[in-house]
Amino acid sequence: MFIVGLTGGIGTGKSTVSSIFAKNDIPVVDADTMARKVVEPGRKAWKAIRKEFGESVFFDDGQLNREALGDLIFNDVEKRRKLNEITHPEIYKEMMKAAWGHLLEGHQFIVMDLPLLYESGRMLNLLHKVIVVTCEEDQQLERVIKRGQLSEERAKARVKAQMPLEDKCNKANFVLDNSEDLSHLEKQVDQLIVTLRASNAHWKMRIYFISSMMLIFYLIVYLYSFFAF
Template sequence: MLNRTKFCNANIGLTGGIATGKSSVAAIFLEFGIPVIDADQIARKVVEPGKPAWHKIRQEFGPEMFLDTNELDRTKLGDVVFNDVEKRKKLNAITHPEICREIYWQTLKYFLQGHQFIVMDLPLLFETRHMINYLHKIIVVTCEEDLQLQRLIERSGFTEAKAKIRIAAQMSLERKAEMANFVIENSGSQRDTREQTIRIINVLKASKYHWKLRFLVGFCCTVLLAGVYWLRSRSLRPLPTIT
């Protein structure tokens, strides 16, 4: 298990390997009214034409990485970065700060709406380690390696060689599972995956951690407002007159 000693929100990290079934698990959380922040969706948003990350990618990788519509050609760029570790690092350095910034804003929105916890769907959580200290618990979705390869080929149309390169670019499922608080084994039926997910949801809902967090935030806000009020009152106090 991870030893996370820094302050973190009541956020639940959802991760795993490519084509292990994270989206199916995320859909079950949504079904139970639990917000899910999808890092992949945000990653697409931050590289839309005209966005800061779009300009940086164009400058770093060239106009040939873009379609005639000015949209990023994700397939072509993927072929480049998954075959070159240094280029992949450059791309991550461009996009990850933008992605994290958007995740923080969405987290704050859901927190203020009063949700007990939220789920962050973070495919590269362990690879980047950017969000680990902001998570209360981590769920890893795994499946058998041959099934993962089969799913990726069927989903993306990749050749077997290209699919293996994409899988090898990520940390192994075994290592990820070792660092998880919960593991969902998604090699069986949809019913089995659903039952595993619901058991985890019940455990998370039984936790009182979010009340401790809200008390801490409320206390800090109260102290801050009291300080502002005191400073304002002091500034408005009439100066003593000299007779």
């Protein structure tokens, strides 16, 4: 199995692309889903956020107020860095657990939806290919405003907090243009799926995995025989 990274900017349509992959029976591991999971009350990241940012970013029932926290960090680089330090390790642990499960299921490849892939630099060494979803700047801003019911100023702060789309596109193996309608995007994803399914990278990964398991097995046998005497 190999891993394909999916990223882009806020409001560009990563979730839509993920849903198209899922409809084609390709597992998608979503960082945003894991992000919500790791900040559930009582979890390690939840406790660290409460300690670092205080009660103002929580509701009375203990649930994280994501909007309040977002307003806080998108206007402060240092606070955003601190939040990432708290949450990212926990998010990536959950994602790797999910990836391991899909590996055991025998999938050729999976997609990891990683909004901050290039910003964080984490996970890049695990990815076989990277897909970036892009659109026109005015479309992106409009979608962010509509989706989050935000003011233009708040929406711009969220867009500005991420790496420019042009830079992400320049780093990607594949770029999907989501400036037109859904059918146009679906055609691009369908073509990309054909390309990815034609790859033999999963055999290389399976050989590497089997070789690693055999090495560990022989090491255990050797140590057992050594200490048995």
